[in-house]
Structure formats: structure tokens, C-alpha cells
Amino acid sequence: MESRSLSSQTIRAKLPTQSLPRAFNGSNPKSLFSLPSSPSRISPIMPLLTSSRRLEIHRRSTSFTRQTSNSSSKFRAPAVGSDSGRQLDVTRELIVLNSALTLVLGVGNRVLYKLALVPMKEYPFFLAQLTTFGYLAIYLSILYARYRAGIVTKEMVAYPKSRFLLIGFLEALGVICGMYAGAMLPGPAIPILSQTFLVWQLTLSVFILGRTYSVNQIAGCLLVAAGVVLAVTSGSESNQMLAGIAFVWPVLMVASSAFQAAASIIKEFVFIDAASRLKGKVLDIFVVNSFGSGFQALFVLLFLPFLSNLKGIPFSELPSFLKSGAGCFFNIGNNVSGCDGAPLLPLLYIFTNIAFNISALNLMKISSAVISSLVVMSSVPLSMYLLSMPLPYLPQGSSLSPFFLLGSAVLLIGLILYNIPRTQKQDTEL
Numbered sequence: 001m002e003s004r005s006l007s008s009q010t011i012r013a014k015l016p017t018q019s020l021p022r023a024f025n026g027s028n029p030k031s032l033f034s035l036p037s038s039p040s041r042i043s044p045i046m047p048l049l050t051s052s053r054r055l056e057i058h059r060r061s062t063s064f065t066r067q068t069s070n071s072s073s074k075f076r077a078p079a080v081g082s083d084s085g086r087q088l089d090v091t092r093e094l095i096v097l098n099s100a101l102t103l104v105l106g107v108g109n110r111v112l113y114k115l116a117l118v119p120m121k122e123y124p125f126f127l128a129q130l131t132t133f134g135y136l137a138i139y140l141s142i143l144y145a146r147y148r149a150g151i152v153t154k155e156m157v158a159y160p161k162s163r164f165l166l167i168g169f170l171e172a173l174g175v176i177c178g179m180y181a182g183a184m185l186p187g188p189a190i191p192i193l194s195q196t197f198l199v200w201q202l203t204l205s206v207f208i209l210g211r212t213y214s215v216n217q218i219a220g221c222l223l224v225a226a227g228v229v230l231a232v233t234s235g236s237e238s239n240q241m242l243a244g245i246a247f248v249w250p251v252l253m254v255a256s257s258a259f260q261a262a263a264s265i266i267k268e269f270v271f272i273d274a275a276s277r278l279k280g281k282v283l284d285i286f287v288v289n290s291f292g293s294g295f296q297a298l299f300v301l302l303f304l305p306f307l308s309n310l311k312g313i314p315f316s317e318l319p320s321f322l323k324s325g326a327g328c329f330f331n332i333g334n335n336v337s338g339c340d341g342a343p344l345l346p347l348l349y350i351f352t353n354i355a356f357n358i359s360a361l362n363l364m365k366i367s368s369a370v371i372s373s374l375v376v377m378s379s380v381p382l383s384m385y386l387l388s389m390p391l392p393y394l395p396q397g398s399s400l401s402p403f404f405l406l407g408s409a410v411l412l413i414g415l416i417l418y419n420i421p422r423t424q425k426q427d428t429e430l
């Protein structure tokens with residue numbers, strides 16, 4: 001035990017915290033996600049820790065007493081958002097405002113992506129690689145500017161990179177699995193199987209973050225997922241859509257959602273852990289975006305030969321394909337045809353997508369990964385409604401079945417159910 005004291009009269013206060021479950025033995029060097037109790041000790045991977053901390057507040061001074069268990073060090077991470085809160089000065093109004101902004105950007109992101117594919121219909125693979133590597137350059141430029149301005153500190157930049165490496169690996173793995181499965185699955189099956197993302201998030205947040213959810217929150221999340229499925233399928237013959245499809249492809253799509261959900265939960269963990277390491281300071285979102293995107297781009301680059309072959313592009317022909325894609329994107333060159341709307345539509349999509357990613361990550365930081373996902377999922381029916389209307393470069397429009405309205409109503413009920421206030425215990429003991 002370490003103790004510092006300047007006065008014999010003390011008042012013991014047990015801080016309100018929430019323990020992370022011990023999923024791995026902290027003494028094992030291969031334990032996942034090691035969280036050192038001291039910022040000077042940095043382990044490559046994080047233990048989910050379990051010791052208590054007591055703060056002794058003296059009348060004229062403070063003392064800090066740390067008790068360490070013989071088995072492993074322990075770390076208590078406060079929960080986030082509505083789950084008895086991370087210790088940030090965040091009001092409900094701020095969360096609602098950020099949720100509304102993320103919802104608007106999410107709808108715009110989906111609509112503009114569809115419009116961007118009008119001129120880029122032959123080059124979606126080029127657009128995907130442009131966003132992966134182009135965003136990295138943009139995020140790093142913003143990070144550098146914020147570092148020079150003093151907004152990002154050296155301590156933030158020095159945060160252990162093993163977490164970001166894991167985030168980048170999981171996101172790249174999710175993209176690759178999704179592309180392989182998406183090439184073999186019928187269109188309506190993809191958004192349905194993708195709704196397992198929220199289920200994975202709920203499960204992983206319990207095991208990694210030690211989060212607890214009430215019955216109404218779990219039911220609300222499931223209703224949101226069910227509402228999206230109803231709205232997207234819009235009365236299609238879902239019982240026949242997987243006929244003749246090998247079992248491995250739906251499983252691979254579900255695995256893709258699991259990898260991406262795990263990456264989002266680890267991002268939330270990073271914000272919680274950083275608040276402890278940075279002594280209450282909040283980790284800048286561009287640190288997470290920049291390093292996470294950097295490692296994702298690295299893994300995508302390593303898998304690029306497989307991805308290009310998957311899209312029917314021999315790796316030897318990839319440079320000429322990318323050159324043709326760039327010509328269509330900027331709508332320049334002698335061999336450009338069918339690229340009307342470029343570069344305006346692709347650029348509008350890219351700028352909106354960057355703003356959407358930043359807004360969604362910021363919402364995760366001030367609330368939780370689950371709340372951020374609920375808002376993003378809510379954008380699906382709204383974007384479908386807008387895409388059913390005549391739009392520039394998409395004048396034909398489409399009709400929506402009654403299943404769309406039913407799904408939207410179920411989704412709304414799920415959101416209301418999730419946000420019903422629940423009685424919370426007061427964990428503060430004076």
C-alpha cells in the first residue's frame with residue numbers, strides 16, 4: 001500500500017466507479033488490452049482490471065491510497081452516457097444536439113453516396129480506396145494543425161498505439177469480410193444481416209466495458225434493429241432470399257458486423273482509458289481518427305491484391321484501373337464517358353462523409369457506442385424515404401410499401417423505449 005498524509009483527520013470517500021470485468025488474467029503477458037495503473041507503465045495489450053481506489057480527503061491536504069491486489073492490478077472505468085456516466089461535464093441537451101447533427105449528416109451521407117455512384121458506377125472500388133487513403137491524409141493534416149495550436153498535447157499523441165493497431169485491424173477485417181460476403185449474398189440480405197452489429201455492440205460492451213443494460217434498453221435496441229429490417233426489406237420474400245446460398249456467406253457477413261462492432265467498443269474504451277491516463281483531460285477525437293485510420297489503411301494496403309481480385313480486377317491491371325477511376329472522378333481525359341455529375345457529386349459525398357464520421361465519433365465520446373449506433377441506424381429509413389423521391393441524376397424515384405411505414409414506426413418505438421429514464425443507484429458513499 002502506498003499512502004501519503006499530512007493530517008491525521010481524514011474523511012474517506014468511495015468514488016462512484018464501475019469495474020471492468022476481468023476477461024483475461026492480468027499476469028499473463030498475452031492478456032488482451034492491458035491497462036497499467038500508472039501512466040508510466042505501458043503494456044502492449046489491456047487487462048480488464050479489478051482493484052479498488054480510495055481517496056482520502058484531509059481537512060488541509062489530500063492523500064491518495066492505492067491498494068493493489070496480489071493477483072492483478074485493477075482499473076475502474078466509469079460507464080458512459082445514460083449508463084451512470086463518464087465523469088465529463090456533458091448535459092443531456094448536448095447529447096441531443098449532437099445526435100440530431102449526426103442523424104442529419106447520416107441521412108446526407110447515405111443519399112450523397114447513392115448520388116456519387118451515378119458518375120462513379122463503374123468505379124466504386126476506386127471510390128472506396130480514395131476514401132480510405134484520402135481520409136488518412138485529411139485526418140493527419142487536421143491533427144497536425146490542432147497539435148500546433150496546442151489543442152492536442154504530447155500526452156495525447158503518446159497514447160499507446162497498440163489500441164489503434166487493434167482498431168485498424170478489426171475495421172480492415174470487417175471491410176474485407178463484408179466485401180467477400182456481399183459479393184455472394186443477394187442485396188436485401190445484406191442490410192438484414194448487418195443489423196447484428198447492434199447486438200454485437202451490446203454484448204461486447206458488457207464483457208469489455210462492464211456495461212449493464214435495463215430490460216427496456218435491450219428491448220429498445222432489438223426493436224430498432226427489427227424496424228430497420230422491416231423498412232429495408234419492404235415486403236420482399238425474405239424467406240426465399242438465402243435459398244441456394246452457402247452457409248459460410250451469411251456467417252461471414254455476421255462476422256464482419258462483429259469485427260466492426262468490436263472496433264467501435266474499443267474506441268469507446270480508449271476514451272475511457274485516456275481520461276484516466278490524461279488526468280481528466282479528454283482525448284482529442286482526431287487522435288483516434290488519425291491513428292485508427294492509419295492502421296486501417298495499412299492493413300487494407302496489405303490485402304489490396306485480394307480485394308482487387310475479388311472485384312474482378314487483376315492486380316497487374318490495378319494501376320491502369322485506378323488511373324481510369326481518377327479520370328472519371330475529376331471528369332477529365334479523352335476516354336471519359338458516363339461520368340456526368342463528377343467531380344461535384346463525389347466531392348459532396350466525401351466532405352459529408354468526413355463530417356459524418358467526425359460527428360458520430362464525437363457522439364460516441366460524449367455518450368456511448370450504442371447510442372451512436374442507434375442514431376446512425378435511425379438514418380436508414382429517412383434516407384430511403386428521400387431516395388424514393390425524384391432527385392437530380394436520379395429522376396425516376398420509387399414507391400415504398402406499407403412495410404416501410406411499419407418498420408419506421410417500430411424503429412421509433414424502439415428509440416423511445418431505449419431512452420425511457422430508469423432509476424439509477426447512487427454509488428457515492430461519503
